[in-house]
Amino acid sequence: RKFIAASRFKQRMLYHTAARNIQARWRSHIQHQRFSTVVASILRIQCCYRGYAVRETVDQMNRHTTLIQSAWRGFYHWRQYLFDKMDVVFIQSMVRRRQTVAMYLKKKSAIIKIQCAFRCFLAVKKT
Secondary structure, rough: OHHHHHHHEEEEEHHHHHHHHHHHHHHHHHHHHHHHHHHHHHHHHHHHHHHHHHHHHHHHHHHHHHHHHHHHHHHHHHHHHHHHHHHHHHHHHHHHHHHHHHHHHHHHHHHHHHHHHHHHHHHHHHH
């Protein structure tokens, strides 16, 4: 009878050990699946954040580039405006000079005619 009891005890211990091993393997499998899911989720989140960070950096660089281009265009057109203004002022001064010279010559011609007429008048009066 002791032999049968020992045999049953060994059998139960074997079943118990086998059940414990199966449960341990099952829990390990489930934890491995959960861990894989968590790692995949973490990698996905990191990927999304890195993409967002790169897009933000590119947007910031584009804003800075636009600001630099705007400043350069403003400076360039301001300089062009000054050159154009200098050209206009130069042309205006040349036109005014020509008009002044023409008016001077006209007045000089008128003065010479008046002097000539006055000298003729004096010459006729003397005689």
